[in-house]
Each structure stands twice: as structure tokens, then as C-alpha cells.
Amino acid sequence: MAQVLNNRIRAQSLVDVVTERLESAIISGELVPGSRISELALANSLGVSRGPLREAIRRLEGRKLVERTPNIGVRIAELSAKDLGELLYIREALEGMACAQAAEKITDSEIDALEKLLDEHGKQKELQSGKGYYQESKDFDFHFRIARASGNERLINMITGDLYHLLRVYRYKSSTFSGRAAIALDEHRNIIAALRKRDPALAEAAMREHIRNARLHVQAAMQSNPPGAAIA
Incomplete structure (x- = not known):
């Protein structure tokens, strides 16, 4: 047996x-x-x-x-530019709310762990060369950690369910465009700074700005590449 x-x-x-x-x-x-x-x-x-x-x-x-x-x-699977734009608008709102709630509930040790996570991200050769910003698993995903820190199970399920994995594809594509990887890492650090201050409004604004910038970059990348082409 x-x-x-x-x-x-x-x-x-x-x-x-x-x-x-x-x-x-x-x-x-x-x-x-x-x-x-x-x-x-x-x-x-x-x-x-x-x-x-x-x-x-x-x-x-x-x-x-x-x-x-x-x-x-x-x-x-492939999303049209219209579908992707709509989903990223929704994601901006949901993750902004999650970040605001996380600012009120996250512990110092969880923030320390997030900072350590970003230190690990910063060591990636791909990120350092500007080729992209890859977070290969949920535990290694900054956004997943923030959602989980919100403590709101319904919000967590909405952010990390259904199209979570497909949206990760386009998040990565955004990071490959026009030096976006290093900027995205800096934006992640700004989010942590807001969490350190336990300021929900500042944390939500920082997360929304980050996702908005990612949306604009990936939409620009999709417009500059024909359908089905890889974004490099």
C-alpha cells in the first residue's frame, strides 16, 4: 500500500x-x-x-x-484590448480597496516580509536588465500578499479568483514595456511606505496609481504589437 x-x-x-x-x-x-x-x-x-x-x-x-x-x-487564452481595459479598471478599484483595508490590519512582521519579498524581486536578473518583472507564484506575488493582508475574504476571492492567472500574463507584459519593471518595483515600495504609515487613503491611492500605470503601459504595448504577437 x-x-x-x-x-x-x-x-x-x-x-x-x-x-x-x-x-x-x-x-x-x-x-x-x-x-x-x-x-x-x-x-x-x-x-x-x-x-x-x-x-x-x-x-x-x-x-x-x-x-x-x-x-x-x-x-x-487571449484578452481583447477592450476586455483587458475593463478588467484592469475593476482590478484598480478592488486592489485599491484591499490595500486600504490592509493598511488597517497588516502587522509589522507582514510589512517586513513584504519588504524582504521586494528585495528578492530586485535581485532578479530579468528585472535588473529591464526585460520584465516576473512573480512566479502566489506566495511570491506582491499583489496576492496585499490582498491576503486585507483580511476581507470576499475581496480576496474576487481579486485572486477566476481571471487572476490570466491577468498575471498581462501584468508581466506591462513590465516588459519601456523600462516599466524598475518603475513597478519603486511603486511597490511606495505602497509599502503607505502601509507603514497605517494610512488607508494613502495606501489605496498608491495601489491605484500603480495599477493605473500598469494598465496604460500594457494597453500601449498591445496597440503597438499586432494581435498574437509577443510583447518584447
Whole structure:
């Protein structure tokens, strides 16, 4: 019985690894929004069988990162400029509210942890070179930490549910445009400064400004690149 459990854990771990690798490729633009993907080609490229790959793709469907169309296949999810603009307007309001509530509830140790997190972000070679600002997991995601610090479960679910993963794709694309990565890191530090002051209005304003700037950058990037093209 123990041997069976060990085998299941290893198989599940492989699916986790494949899922993380594909999600990273989608967020970074290695797999371009709107492009079709071949299970056979991906399985060969990753050196895995099609079973774990299919389970990973199903997970990514649940995260709204890929879409399956009958008789056509699987493609990388893509938002129109209009849809993205509307979602980022909503996100600005929701995350602004979360940041305001976090300013009232966050502990000194949580703020210290956020500062340490940004120190780790600042060490990324990609960020230092201006190529982008990648936060590869929820625990490494500054915005997810702020939402969680709000203590408002409904607000947390609204921010981190449904289209959270797909919006991360466009957040990353925003960071690749016109030196945005370093500016975004500075804006994150401004948010922490507002949290240190326990000033809800200042914290909300700082978060809203940050997301507004990201929206303007990614919309400009989408306008300057044809549909389906990677933003570099």
C-alpha cells in the first residue's frame, strides 16, 4: 500500500512541474496568447508522456490560461484590448480597496516580509536588465500578499479568483514595456511606505496609481504589437 501511495505522489509531482512550466511559458510570452498548442509537440519538448501533459492543460483551463474549442483544439487564452481595459479598471478599484483595508490590519512582521519579498524581486536578473518583472507564484506575488493582508475574504476571492492567472500574463507584459519593471518595483515600495504609515487613503491611492500605470503601459504595448504577437 505504501508503494502505491509513493507512486501516486511522484505522478502528481510531475503534473505539478509540467503545469508550472507551462504557466511560466504563458506568462513570459514563450507561448503566445491566441496561439494553438500541439499536445504531441509539447510532450516531446518537455520530455513527458501525454497523460501528465493533458492533466496540466486541464489545470490551466481551470485557471483561464488556455481555452479548448471543439474540433479546433487548445489555444493560449487571449484578452481583447477592450476586455483587458475593463478588467484592469475593476482590478484598480478592488486592489485599491484591499490595500486600504490592509493598511488597517497588516502587522509589522507582514510589512517586513513584504519588504524582504521586494528585495528578492530586485535581485532578479530579468528585472535588473529591464526585460520584465516576473512573480512566479502566489506566495511570491506582491499583489496576492496585499490582498491576503486585507483580511476581507470576499475581496480576496474576487481579486485572486477566476481571471487572476490570466491577468498575471498581462501584468508581466506591462513590465516588459519601456523600462516599466524598475518603475513597478519603486511603486511597490511606495505602497509599502503607505502601509507603514497605517494610512488607508494613502495606501489605496498608491495601489491605484500603480495599477493605473500598469494598465496604460500594457494597453500601449498591445496597440503597438499586432494581435498574437509577443510583447518584447
